[in-house]
Amino acid sequence: MDILNTILQGVLVGGLYALFAAGLSLIFGVMRLVNIAHGDLIVLAAYIAMEVIKLTGLPPLAALVFVVPVMAAFGYALQRGILNRTLGGDLLPPLLVSFGLSVILQNGLLAVFTADSRKLDAGALETASATIGGISIGLLPALMFATAVAVIAGLQYLFYNTALGRAFRATSDDAEIAELMGLDRRKVYAWAMALCLGVVAIAGVFLAIRSNFDPFMGPGRLIFGFEAVIIGGLGNLWGTLAGGVILGVAQGIGASIDPGWQILAGHVAFLLILALKPRGLFPRMDG
Amino acid sequence: MTQFTLSSFSISRSTTASRIAGAIALILLAILAAAPWWASSAFLHLAGEFAVYLALATLWNLLAGYTGLVSVGQQAYVGLGGYLTFSLALFLGVNPLLAIPLAGLAAALIAIPVASLVFRLQGAYFAIGSWVIAEVFRLIAAQATALGGGSGISLPAAVTKQLGAKWLREASIFWLALALGAGCLAFVYLLLRSRIGLALTAIRDSEVASTSLGIRIGSVKHVLYILVAGLTAMIGALISLQKLRVSPDAAFSVNDWTAFVIFIVVIGGIGTIEGPIIGTVVYFLLREFLADYGTIYLLLLGTLAIVIMLAAPKGLWGYAAERFGWSLFPVGYRITFPDSGKD
Numbered sequence A: 001m002d003i004l005n006t007i008l009q010g011v012l013v014g015g016l017y018a019l020f021a022a023g024l025s026l027i028f029g030v031m032r033l034v035n036i037a038h039g040d041l042i043v044l045a046a047y048i049a050m051e052v053i054k055l056t057g058l059p060p061l062a063a064l065v066f067v068v069p070v071m072a073a074f075g076y077a078l079q080r081g082i083l084n085r086t087l088g089g090d091l092l093p094p095l096l097v098s099f100g101l102s103v104i105l106q107n108g109l110l111a112v113f114t115a116d117s118r119k120l121d122a123g124a125l126e127t128a129s130a131t132i133g134g135i136s137i138g139l140l141p142a143l144m145f146a147t148a149v150a151v152i153a154g155l156q157y158l159f160y161n162t163a164l165g166r167a168f169r170a171t172s173d174d175a176e177i178a179e180l181m182g183l184d185r186r187k188v189y190a191w192a193m194a195l196c197l198g199v200v201a202i203a204g205v206f207l208a209i210r211s212n213f214d215p216f217m218g219p220g221r222l223i224f225g226f227e228a229v230i231i232g233g234l235g236n237l238w239g240t241l242a243g244g245v246i247l248g249v250a251q252g253i254g255a256s257i258d259p260g261w262q263i264l265a266g267h268v269a270f271l272l273i274l275a276l277k278p279r280g281l282f283p284r285m286d287g
Numbered sequence B: 001m002t003q004f005t006l007s008s009f010s011i012s013r014s015t016t017a018s019r020i021a022g023a024i025a026l027i028l029l030a031i032l033a034a035a036p037w038w039a040s041s042a043f044l045h046l047a048g049e050f051a052v053y054l055a056l057a058t059l060w061n062l063l064a065g066y067t068g069l070v071s072v073g074q075q076a077y078v079g080l081g082g083y084l085t086f087s088l089a090l091f092l093g094v095n096p097l098l099a100i101p102l103a104g105l106a107a108a109l110i111a112i113p114v115a116s117l118v119f120r121l122q123g124a125y126f127a128i129g130s131w132v133i134a135e136v137f138r139l140i141a142a143q144a145t146a147l148g149g150g151s152g153i154s155l156p157a158a159v160t161k162q163l164g165a166k167w168l169r170e171a172s173i174f175w176l177a178l179a180l181g182a183g184c185l186a187f188v189y190l191l192l193r194s195r196i197g198l199a200l201t202a203i204r205d206s207e208v209a210s211t212s213l214g215i216r217i218g219s220v221k222h223v224l225y226i227l228v229a230g231l232t233a234m235i236g237a238l239i240s241l242q243k244l245r246v247s248p249d250a251a252f253s254v255n256d257w258t259a260f261v262i263f264i265v266v267i268g269g270i271g272t273i274e275g276p277i278i279g280t281v282v283y284f285l286l287r288e289f290l291a292d293y294g295t296i297y298l299l300l301l302g303t304l305a306i307v308i309m310l311a312a313p314k315g316l317w318g319y320a321a322e323r324f325g326w327s328l329f330p331v332g333y334r335i336t337f338p339d340s341g342k343d
Helices: A004-030 A040-054 A059-081 A092-113 A139-161 A163-173 A175-180 A185-210 A218-232 A237-257 A259-274 B014-034 B043-069 B074-090 B095-116 B123-143 B157-161 B166-193 B195-207 B207-212 B217-243 B254-268 B274-293 B293-313 B313-323
Strands: A129-132 A135-138 B011-012 B334-338
Touching: A004 A040, A004 A139, A004 A163, A004 A185, A004 A218, A004 A237, A040 A092, A040 A129, A040 A185, A040 A218, A040 B217, A059 A185, A059 B254, A092 A218, A092 B123, A092 B254, A092 B293, A129 A139, A129 A259, A129 B074, A135 A139, A139 A163, A139 A185, A139 A237, A163 A175, A163 A185, A175 A185, A218 A237, A259 B095, A259 B123, B014 B166, B014 B274, B043 B166, B043 B195, B043 B217, B043 B254, B074 B095, B074 B123, B074 B217, B074 B254, B095 B217, B095 B274, B123 B334, B166 B195, B166 B217, B195 B207, B195 B217, B207 B217, B254 B274, B254 B293, B254 B313, B274 B293, B274 B313
Parallel strands: none
Antiparallel strands: A129 A135, B011 B334
16 A cells, blocks of 8 residues: 555656646747746746735735736746847757856845745645545645646647647747748747746746745756656657656655655656657657 | 969968967966965965866867757766765775876766767757756765765865875875866867867857768767766866865755856857856956855856857857957968968
8 A cells, every 4th residue: 555655646746747847848849948947937936926925915826816927927028038039040049048047046036035945835735635545645736736737738728729829839830931921939939938937837836835945946846847848758748747747656666765765766767768768758749 | 353373372270379379378387387386375276276167168168069068967077076086085095196087987987878868868958968967976976875975075184195295285186177177178179170170160060061071970979978078077086186075965066067167158158269268267257256245146147148148149259259350279270362461
């Protein structure tokens, strides 16, 4: 029963990793951009949620009503103001600019909020659980997983059933032809980044409820998200969810052997899949 | 339109500026080599650190600027070099100075399987993949209880004594830093002037075109990654002797050994040999004036890197070279026409 429990908890945590990864997968799909500051933006969302809660007294999940639009607007501005200028054939500018952004975000958060670790208090939700067949399932992890499924289903719907999704896919396939058809690629990219940071906002709030956070935990989240994307296969959103689950389970099994092995086991699972199936388990798109 | 006959031009690989720069560099190197006799230990320490950053920046630039391998995980080899040196000195009783080249060799061997893994990732994903490798090394180092686990270990006094008395120890560590700094610069310069250098410059300018000319991009990149890993590990070994201590968080620090290095190269000018030198000078100047401000200093560095990347993507040196035609380390071929009078 113990091992079953470990796996189940890992699956549920995998939902959070899929939330870290979904935005990464989205912007890579639309504009081939890998945003090194992605993890730091998740942490930024957590701090914004903290401030919103301080000002309004809302419970953390309700604070999403403010955090999601704020982050989305920030994403739109970030893409139009900075990142759009770096896009072209060359790989270096977007990578290095987002790396600079990552350092700025970390140290900016440090300057404003100090290095103290924080946590959002979600009250009874954090401890509530249901016991099914001898296995106890926390309400929060279950909610996290359900949210991940909902977000990915939502993105999937948006991609294949809306005008915006059509614009995303067209720009992804061939940006120049898409522009000939009257799309403004800078705007399409900005909307993609807005959407990405909307998802990042959700990920940030769940992260902040589940565990402590501090200005420097961004890179670790970026790496988890990245591993989930690669395990699942580039460009496949449901694959990304599967990748998050595999990562979560691997970490859970590692932790049950030795707490020091938790993160390492996740990395090892990632490297194994990279060695055996370099294109991920469910590839859909070429890198 | 002027007609040129075959005899009316000559090809040179150097410029007046480069010959003067070469002479100045050699004189400077000689003066610096004598530094233990005329300088304070604070100066030796600072100059040693300068050489470390110059070497790291030069090597990172070789990967990113010439082969497009943007690694955010070179701290993997810095830390590996330090840990290998300490292991060799503590468990096998190897003299720490001798351990440096051995650590470099061992790290290059370890880099072979690592390369075949991370090379499966393209472009930006390679960057994050290399970071994962560094994290794996750091986490493994934190599990190594014989080397102090998560809190690290200092080099025992008995081993430190093998390096000689204080003056000799400081002098030899400084000389090593100088040799590695100048050595890495010379390595990159000579490499870029060689056949491989021609291939690398072609890859930098256009991967598609260079493939069509028969350059095996994959194997060139592979070999270079492994060579750079070995050299980076030697620098890491040196750093561990400068500090006389290794710990997972410091030895595998992404900020210290990769973020600063990236900023140095970006500010100085990526894809040029001179860029990392200028960048290191700028970095140390900024640090001397602003380090007291801690976080503000890092905010400023990050902002400066972004501004330069957007406004002058070739960095300070690239900008100057384009405007004035400067070249201190010429790696190309220049054609001189006697009647045009221009270099």
